[in-house]
Amino acid sequence: MRLEVFRITESEIAPRTATGKAVSHLSNLGVPVFAIFTALVVASLAIFLSGSNPIEAYLALAAGAFGDLDSLITTMIKTIPLLIAGLGVALAFRGGLFNIGVEGQLFVGSIAAVIVGTGFHAPIYIHIPVTLLAGIFSGALWAAIAGFLKAKYGANEVITTIMTNYIAIRIITWSIGAYGPLRKAASVVPETNSIFESARLPELIPGARLHAGILIALLAALLIFLLLFRTTLGIEIRTVGMNLHAARYAGINVNRTIVLTMALSGGLAGLAGAVQVMGLSPYNFTTGFNVGYGFDSIAVAVLGSIHPLGILLSSLLFGAMDAGARLMQLRARVPIEIITILQGLILMFVAANQIIRSLYHIRAPKGQGEVNLTQSWGGSTD
Amino acid sequence: MTTPVLQLENITKHFPGVLANASICFDLLSQEIHAVLGENGAGKTTLMNIVYGLYKPDSGRILVNNEPADIEDPNDALRAGIGMVHQHFKLVPVMTVTENLMLGHEKTRGLPLGMLGRLDRKQVSQEIRSLGERYGLRVDPDATVEDLSVGEAQRVEILKVLYKGADILILDEPTAVLTPQETEELFEIMRALVGQGKSIIFITHKLKEVRAVANRITVLRQGKVVGTTTPDAVNMAELAAMMVGRAVLLTVDRGQSHPKGVVLSVEKLTVPGKSNQPVVNDVSFGVRAGEIYGIAGVQGNGQTELVEAITGLKKSVSGNVKILGKDITNLGPRLLAHAGLAHVPEDRQKHGLVLAFSVEANLVLETYYQQPFSDGWWIHPQEMRKNAKKLVAEFDIRTPSVSIPVSSLSGGNQQKVIIARELSRAIKLLVINQPTRGLDVGSIEFIHKRIIEARDQGVAVLLISVELDEILSLSDRIGVMYNGRMVAEIPASAAKRETLGYYMAGLRVEQSANKNVS
Numbered sequence: 001m002r003l004e005v006f007r008i009t010e011s012e013i014a015p016r017t018a019t020g021k022a023v024s025h026l027s028n029l030g031v032p033v034f035a036i037f038t039a040l041v042v043a044s045l046a047i048f049l050s051g052s053n054p055i056e057a058y059l060a061l062a063a064g065a066f067g068d069l070d071s072l073i074t075t076m077i078k079t080i081p082l083l084i085a086g087l088g089v090a091l092a093f094r095g096g097l098f099n100i101g102v103e104g105q106l107f108v109g110s111i112a113a114v115i116v117g118t119g120f121h122a123p124i125y126i127h128i129p130v131t132l133l134a135g136i137f138s139g140a141l142w143a144a145i146a147g148f149l150k151a152k153y154g155a156n157e158v159i160t161t162i163m164t165n166y167i168a169i170r171i172i173t174w175s176i177g178a179y180g181p182l183r184k185a186a187s188v189v190p191e192t193n194s195i196f197e198s199a200r201l202p203e204l205i206p207g208a209r210l211h212a213g214i215l216i217a218l219l220a221a222l223l224i225f226l227l228l229f230r231t232t233l234g235i236e237i238r239t240v241g242m243n244l245h246a247a248r249y250a251g252i253n254v255n256r257t258i259v260l261t262m263a264l265s266g267g268l269a270g271l272a273g274a275v276q277v278m279g280l281s282p283y284n285f286t287t288g289f290n291v292g293y294g295f296d297s298i299a300v301a302v303l304g305s306i307h308p309l310g311i312l313l314s315s316l317l318f319g320a321m322d323a324g325a326r327l328m329q330l331r332a333r334v335p336i337e338i339i340t341i342l343q344g345l346i347l348m349f350v351a352a353n354q355i356i357r358s359l360y361h362i363r364a365p366k367g368q369g370e371v372n373l374t375q376s377w378g379g380s381t382d
Numbered sequence: 383m384t385t386p387v388l389q390l391e392n393i394t395k396h397f398p399g400v401l402a403n404a405s406i407c408f409d410l411l412s413q414e415i416h417a418v419l420g421e422n423g424a425g426k427t428t429l430m431n432i433v434y435g436l437y438k439p440d441s442g443r444i445l446v447n448n449e450p451a452d453i454e455d456p457n458d459a460l461r462a463g464i465g466m467v468h469q470h471f472k473l474v475p476v477m478t479v480t481e482n483l484m485l486g487h488e489k490t491r492g493l494p495l496g497m498l499g500r501l502d503r504k505q506v507s508q509e510i511r512s513l514g515e516r517y518g519l520r521v522d523p524d525a526t527v528e529d530l531s532v533g534e535a536q537r538v539e540i541l542k543v544l545y546k547g548a549d550i551l552i553l554d555e556p557t558a559v560l561t562p563q564e565t566e567e568l569f570e571i572m573r574a575l576v577g578q579g580k581s582i583i584f585i586t587h588k589l590k591e592v593r594a595v596a597n598r599i600t601v602l603r604q605g606k607v608v609g610t611t612t613p614d615a616v617n618m619a620e621l622a623a624m625m626v627g628r629a630v631l632l633t634v635d636r637g638q639s640h641p642k643g644v645v646l647s648v649e650k651l652t653v654p655g656k657s658n659q660p661v662v663n664d665v666s667f668g669v670r671a672g673e674i675y676g677i678a679g680v681q682g683n684g685q686t687e688l689v690e691a692i693t694g695l696k697k698s699v700s701g702n703v704k705i706l707g708k709d710i711t712n713l714g715p716r717l718l719a720h721a722g723l724a725h726v727p728e729d730r731q732k733h734g735l736v737l738a739f740s741v742e743a744n745l746v747l748e749t750y751y752q753q754p755f756s757d758g759w760w761i762h763p764q765e766m767r768k769n770a771k772k773l774v775a776e777f778d779i780r781t782p783s784v785s786i787p788v789s790s791l792s793g794g795n796q797q798k799v800i801i802a803r804e805l806s807r808a809i810k811l812l813v814i815n816q817p818t819r820g821l822d823v824g825s826i827e828f829i830h831k832r833i834i835e836a837r838d839q840g841v842a843v844l845l846i847s848v849e850l851d852e853i854l855s856l857s858d859r860i861g862v863m864y865n866g867r868m869v870a871e872i873p874a875s876a877a878k879r880e881t882l883g884y885y886m887a888g889l890r891v892e893q894s895a896n897k898n899v900s
Contacts, residue, residue, distance in 0.1 A: 230761055231759055232751045232760075234761075235750050235751075235761065239739075239747070242736045242738050243738075248733075249695065249715060250715065250747045251718075252716075
């Protein structure tokens, strides 16, 4: 039994001729762009009903996201975790796995960064990489549990990652709670100590909040692109994702690939968590601080057609909406929740892309395969 | 036999980019078996789906009993007396024959409660019994469908159509799943049906069957009617030429084989099935270099599992498999590939290809990590492209480009991609399962030639096919599987259709077992 929820067009496997490549990318862009447009139109109805002028609201949203240097920096800061974690979700999707556990893996990565960042003093060029690696490895390990359970016992990763989310979030809530081991002494709110300065990511422009995490995120996008499309491991991940049976037939170690894919996916989520702690003042972990990035990154990955380049754009869009929401509320008196409605509508139109295709007469790319993002739903690894 | 019960006038149907039916005219006379012959993609199925109301024609009209009929969906078709027996059975396995026939218009008795009423199984089972007696379709109405043989299940499908009151029966490739004996029985049933006033459209691509049972034959090619004829007026070669559009070699010129040492040896292999009962039971045989060993058998007698065990996709519980003396029992596919195994799998879209991947990526599905395609970590797309271009030319794979997804190729070309990939490696043993299922005559010819070439180059070939003709025309030795056992092994020169058919039906198990003992 297969539940076909999201279907996305698979982009090319090896480089094409220049024109072919351009055309293919254009047709891949069609659905997301029209989905965003349609969502804006539908959401304007909600804005109108809440008693405001949609055009005014959208202008304020844009101004809040891109209007001046400060808002631009806010947008970029909001984009960083979405981009990194979105890459993680996409990587899992490419491998035929639906990693809903990004939220938990991101938290685990944050906490690991806090522990390492407050655990010892070291020179900056050692402390920063070690802290980043702690985030990556802890997230990878946490996600690998679900991968292992799937490979070994056929447990559905959607269920197990949801469950490991709860476990991670509850343990972390306890650890920073009233008597928790990571609770900052004499603090009235649940939070950890701030990490030492040697573990903090430097600001790119002193005093301007924008930290080196943006470079890490861009580098991650490049590396994931190369991994997926230029390495043998990438072929293995995508083969397992597209056709488990053919992967087995071709001699690929399917179980190892599943565990590895989950670990890489969780590693990116953990990196996103670590970067949040290391890049943003007050450089610690509090409840509520990073909430939602894990789930938004799923939307980002899907809107970005689970391609690193697409995710670069979709994470920027979601980051901009997060950044501009406040000004929209101030200027146009539109409740900030409209942004969530807008994001939900975008995702809905991307997922139900038949609506968009028939509305705008976009033909499905001829003969192109589709990535079935939920191949594993209800199916065994058999 | 002279009044037309069904007439199709200038039926035309376009699909995007394809003209599936080009102004086709066709008529079916009362009490006639009219065969529609054509290759895959000739438009047979499209035409029948139009008659059955699954597609709407772009133009043209359908007359039933000389009255224009407006057939919008299968229910309209049934009301007009047209019923279709599909190639793939549409039965619910856990239900009885009676329940399957009742589905869709359940008869109730007692209180008129509509959907909550009490099913009247007894009445329906009575009707089935009398229908069966009338047409010679013997089936136990109370049997559960999953317990029936394939031939019986097909009879249930025919009964279902008759029960719904059809006078015109469309049989879509009905013999694809049958043994020669079951095919013969089906023909008897068809003759009985027309004798009792029914009319039959018989869709097939098998020339022999057409000549055995049809009253008239209409040949389709590329969506057009090539001609209508009778079995007496044409011979097999002429029919084949009509179907393909050029002269076709019906027999494969396979020359003499020169078998050498044993490459594959299988000893007492036992493979468990889903319920842990052996589906391959104590099977032993060997294949030598330079020979083709064919395994015949009705689908579902353990051939699939045998192949999976040999090729590393399934684990055996006892016995062993050797390639060139080296024990390879239960090794994984990658190690087997290193040992010189090539495998053309039964289900080409499930195992053989990643449909969304490009042609060039599929051509390196097993070798992507080896030189020159990779140095271990990075891949070399230019080398993959070069490889693809070479193989596309060498194996005549018809594709506009090597970078398009393999899903957009025709079945024949998809199979050529797999065969090109498997034969382009240095191999000792080729295991090829259902090499030409569902392919057009041109591709079949090509693939048969390649199999013989591989044999002549000293490759040991294990050929598994449910098409008895394919086994007979290619193999040097033939083994027959029935119920998980190898019930016979016969040199091709001594193999007869009838004998093989008996073994395939499990009728000579005892004799052969005795022979093995002595």
